[in-house]
Amino acid sequence: GDSVTQMEGPVTLSEEAFLTINCTYTATGYPSLFWYVQYPGEGLQLLLKATKADDKGSNKGFEATYRKETTSFHLEKGSVQVSDSAVYFCAPHLGGGGNKLTFGTGTQLKVEL
């Protein structure tokens, strides 16, 4: 079945530091890849996505590139802010009605002044 491995957190950075959160996945077929973000006290919301190999998803200064060869979708941001403090989830999704929408454990990010 599908699975995802994310780097363990919490990740603590100073404001304006560079961020990388690693994500690798296993999936049958060719999934679309998503990053979701969960701010404190809220549900998850979509951050960015990529639907085919070599696509780059981007939003709010975050980027991730669909690497089919390494089955990876690492999340990056050049300069984090305190407001980026949240939990980040990587998720592969297959098309059609048969996907169970599985998530990994998530990576907590704390950004300090």
Add this chain to the structure above:
Amino acid sequence: DAEITQSPRHKITETGRQVTLACHQTWNHNNMFWYRQDLGHGLRLIHYSYGVQDTNKGEVSDGYSVSRSNTEDLPLTLESAASSQTSVYFCASSESVEGPWTEAFFGQGTRLTVV
């Protein structure tokens, strides 16, 4: 605007009681999911549904049940609440489409405490 809402937002119940958590979406999505979120475990899938009258067990379904009588609602029932079911519960929905997958939409969560 379309949305997905959960109720109640907070619930305290006693061990052994039956509890039902509501989830209602106005996206007209066929797919609906229930998760629980616990520290160190991320999101774990409890039950899911691909349409009316369809329900499926997820990885942590013991002690929980769901029913899907219409497109909009997927209530989650804890048959006999246990302290191990103290958690934050999230409902989500998504379209059922072929080709590139669409995003999932999440409710705000229900914090359940079993005492």
